[in-house]
Amino acid sequence: xxxxxxxxxxxxxxxxxxxxxxxxxxPLTAVDNVSFEVRQGxxxxxxxxxxxxxxxxxxxxxxxxxxxxxxxxxAGETISGPHKSIGMVFQEESTFPWRTVTDNVAFPxxxxxxxxxxxVERARHFISLVGLDGFENRYPGELSGGMRQRVSLARxxxxxxxxxxxxxxxxxxxxxxxxxxxxxxLQIQQQLKQTTLLITHNIxxxxxxxxxxxxxxxxxxxxxxxxxxxxxRPRTSEIVGSETxxxxxxxxxxxxxxxxxxxxxxxxxxxxxxxxxxx
Amino acid sequence: MAETGRLRQTxxxxxxxxxxxxxxxxxxxxxxxxxxxxxxxxxxxxxxxPSLLSIGRAMAALLTDRNYYFNLGVTAAEIGxxxxxxxxxxxxxxxxxxxxxxxxxxxxxxLYYLGPTPKIIFFPIMIMWFGVGPxxxxxxxxxxxxxxxxxxxxxGMRQIDKVLVRVGRSFRASxxxxxxxxxxxxxxxxxxxxxxxGFGFALIGxxxxxxxxxxxxxxxxIIQTYSIFDMPAMYAMLIVLFVLAIGANALIGKxxxxxxxxxx
Ligand SMILES: Nc1ncnc2c1ncn2[C@@H]1O[C@H](COP(=O)(O)OP(=O)(O)OP(=O)(O)O)[C@@H](O)[C@H]1O
Ligand SMILES: [Mg+2]
Numbered sequence: 444x445x446x447x448x449x450x451x452x453x454x455x456x457x458x459x460x461x462x463x464x465x466x467x468x469x470p471l472t473a474v475d476n477v478s479f480e481v482r483q484g485x486x487x488x489x490x491x492x493x494x495x496x497x498x499x500x501x502x503x504x505x506x507x508x509x510x511x512x513x514x515x516x517x518a519g520e521t522i523s524g525p526h527k528s529i530g531m532v533f534q535e536e537s538t539f540p541w542r543t544v545t546d547n548v549a550f551p552x553x554x555x556x557x558x559x560x561x562x563v564e565r566a567r568h569f570i571s572l573v574g575l576d577g578f579e580n581r582y583p584g585e586l587s588g589g590m591r592q593r594v595s596l597a598r599x600x601x602x603x604x605x606x607x608x609x610x611x612x613x614x615x616x617x618x619x620x621x622x623x624x625x626x627x628x629l630q631i632q633q634q635l636k637q638t639t640l641l642i643t644h645n646i647x648x649x650x651x652x653x654x655x656x657x658x659x660x661x662x663x664x665x666x667x668x669x670x671x672x673x674x675x676r677p678r679t680s681e682i683v684g685s686e687t688x689x690x691x692x693x694x695x696x697x698x699x700x701x702x703x704x705x706x707x708x709x710x711x712x713x714x715x716x717x718x719x720x721x722x
Numbered sequence: 723m724a725e726t727g728r729l730r731q732t733x734x735x736x737x738x739x740x741x742x743x744x745x746x747x748x749x750x751x752x753x754x755x756x757x758x759x760x761x762x763x764x765x766x767x768x769x770x771x772p773s774l775l776s777i778g779r780a781m782a783a784l785l786t787d788r789n790y791y792f793n794l795g796v797t798a799a800e801i802g803x804x805x806x807x808x809x810x811x812x813x814x815x816x817x818x819x820x821x822x823x824x825x826x827x828x829x830x831x832x833l834y835y836l837g838p839t840p841k842i843i844f845f846p847i848m849i850m851w852f853g854v855g856p857x858x859x860x861x862x863x864x865x866x867x868x869x870x871x872x873x874x875x876x877x878g879m880r881q882i883d884k885v886l887v888r889v890g891r892s893f894r895a896s897x898x899x900x901x902x903x904x905x906x907x908x909x910x911x912x913x914x915x916x917x918x919x920g921f922g923f924a925l926i927g928x929x930x931x932x933x934x935x936x937x938x939x940x941x942x943x944i945i946q947t948y949s950i951f952d953m954p955a956m957y958a959m960l961i962v963l964f965v966l967a968i969g970a971n972a973l974i975g976k977x978x979x980x981x982x983x984x985x986x
Contacts, residue, residue: 507888524891531892535885541907550903551893602893 453480454638455504455606460513462499473499474511475663481606484636486629488649488656490695492703494710496664497642498534501610504640505531517606530604532612534642538583538591538598544570545579547594551602569597572627574620589616593624603635610642621645625652626679633677646699650674650691651683658698661706668698769953777961780954784962790943797928797940800856804863804924809917811864812871816916817905819872820879830876837869841923842930849935859931859939866927867920874919878912879905918974925967 462474473496481487491497502508504515506525517526525531530551538547545566546553552562570579573593583591592615599607612628613621629652632639643649649656656670672691674682682688754774760766761773772780784790819826819833845862852858882905890904906913932941940963947956 502888505892507891525894527894529892531889533885533889533892536883537885537889539886539889539904539907541910553903554893554895554899 452482454483454518455481455640456514456516457500457504458514458516460500460503460511460515462496462503462508462511472663474503475665476513477659477664477666478513479657479666479669481638481640484638486632486639486641486652486654488641488643488653489659490643490646490649490656490699491659491664491667492661492699492706493644494706495659495661495702497644497659498610500664501531501534501608501640501642505529505608507531526606528605530599530602530607532596532599532607532609534610534612534614536588536591538594540583543580543582544575544586544594547583548597548601550598555602565601566597569601570594572600572631573597573624574627589620592616596624596628600631604637605635606638606640607632608640608642611644612641613643613645613648621648622683628652629678646692646695647683650688650695651678656695658695659702661702662709667702670695769951772954772957776954777957780952781958781961784955784958790959793939793943796856796938797932800859800928800932800939801863801921801924803860804928805867805917805921807860808864808867808924809871809920812868812916812920813875813913815868816872816875817879817901819876826876830873833869833873833876837873841866841927842934845931845934848931854935854937856936856939859928859936862931863924863928867924870919870923871916874912874916875909878909878916881912882908914974914977918971921970921974922967929963 457480458478460474460477461472464471464473475496477500479487489497489500499508503511503513506515506522506529515522517528539550542550545563548566548569549557549562552565557565567579570576573596575590575593575597578586578590583594586594592612596609596612599609609628613624616624625648628639631637641649641652650672653672656672657666658668658670659665660667670691674685674687674691757771758774760771819829841862844865845858848858848861848865852861886904886908887900890900895903928939929941932939933945936942940959944956944959944963947953947959
């Protein structure tokens with residue numbers, strides 16, 4: 444491997460990321476020494492059990508957390524805040540309740556001063572892409588949770604970021620919609636050669652979409668394994684039935700089961716300890 | 723005014739007259755009847771409870787009196803100025819305290835102690851500083867409405883969904899864009915509530931100051947009618963004032979309400 448990340452074609456580099464939080468129970472290491480690179484145009488997924496620090500890592504890469512150790516760089520340039528080529532889709536409900544669907548999706552375009560006619564047209568395009576035709580003038584309060592999540596996705600896609608970060612964007616969707624929307628995102632990603640980092644705890648989703656998968660351990664969140672997915676592209680949701688696909692899923696499932704078990708035990712013990720303290 | 727508007731709305735909502743509306747009308751009629759009965763009973767000192775007819779006549783005289791409108795204008799301008807100055811100062815201070823935990827910890831205790839203190843106790847100082855004219859009333863009104871607005875806005879800012887702030891930052895919104903496109907709209911309910919409370923306090927502060935020491939304004943007129951014991955005129959003024967206050971409050975609520983029906 445050439446020493447220079449740019450020479451290795453790495454567009455996004457995370458080096459020795461450590462995040463600690465002060466909690467009432469003492470310091471908690473949410474992300475422990477995580478390093479990885481994302482190559483130009485690559486689709487990388489991060490998978491791990493709930494509470495392992497995925498969202499924390501996501502916020503660090505997005506430049507939204509400042510109290511961490513380690514360096515994140517985009518195209519060789521160390522970031523010190525949200526980077527212009529990164530677009531983020533958050534795990535939480537994040538639509539603006541006072542804006543219509545169109546105005547929500549047009550929000551980032553409004554910030555950069557695009558004319559109204561142009562941004563509405565662009566917003567329409569992405570609204571239709573996530574399958575929300577006919578809901579342009581509705582307010583988020585009038586939509587279902589899954590529909591609101593699609594609005595957030597469209598809003599981030601609308602600024603066509605060259606690096607897309609997504610934190611469980613499909614978690615609120617049913618299986619069918621998840622697969623269809625996953626296909627759409629994959630299609631756009633391939634078209635725009637978008638570098639994508641997807642955070643998920645859905646193994647099928649990760650294997651279906653990714654070039655590589657990083658498996659994280661339960662607290663403290665470290666990298667447990669990196670899995671290369673050598674499946675032909677273009678991939679659609681049909682690939683899910685193939686035998687190779689099944690092998691990948693089984694392999695990751697094994698890794699995750701260990702971690703999930705550890706997580707559950709940990710939380711049970713915590714609960715027990717708290718009960719004892721309460722007594 | 724506002725009351726009939728509301729009644730008409732409920733009537734439209736349900737074709738048959740709804741029992742609540744009926745009861746409301748009955749309450750008003752009962753109060754009026756009791757009032758009229760007391761007025762004619764002779765139990766009370768003359769004119770403490772004047773007859774409805776004499777109040778009506780006083781009201782007609784009042785509403786055709788140009789001098790009354792002049793004084794009404796004076797008071798309205800004072801309240802408007804107090805609300806504008808105190809409200810915007812409260813908004814800015816609230817935004818700063820809501821955004822900065824350090825400043826909030828340092829300053830908010832003072833706001834909480836000063837907030838509920840009756841501001842009228844500062845009136846002598848205001849007179850010394852600003853004279854007996856409208857300026858001292860504006861000053862007292864400003865002081866009265868500053869606190870509820872500042873406290874409401876600061877509390878509202880802390881209740882903003884954090885993820886919306888992160889969304890704005892991730893799209894690299896400037897500070898001004900964050901305020902204008904995220905903080906203010908996200909806080910529209912607490913802001914409207916703060917302005918509503920602020921309006922009430924500005925009204926009380928200003929009128930109270932006028933009744934204490936002044937030479938024009940509604941408070942001055944009310945005290946004048948009281949001192950010559952013209953009870954019908956005094957009641958007429960109170961009623962008009964009451965209706966105007968309700969109307970203004972409904973207007974403020976509506977400005978905020980239009981937003982909140984669908985957008986939340
Ligand atoms: N602001 C914070 N203060 C204190 N602790 C935090 C904070 N944010 C996260 N944590 C803790 O850090 C750990 C990792 O949280 P994080 O949200 O990154 O998990 P996650 O992997 O995204 O989980 P999930 O899959 O459930 O979304 C958790 O134990 C959480 O309690
Ligand atoms: Mg998360």
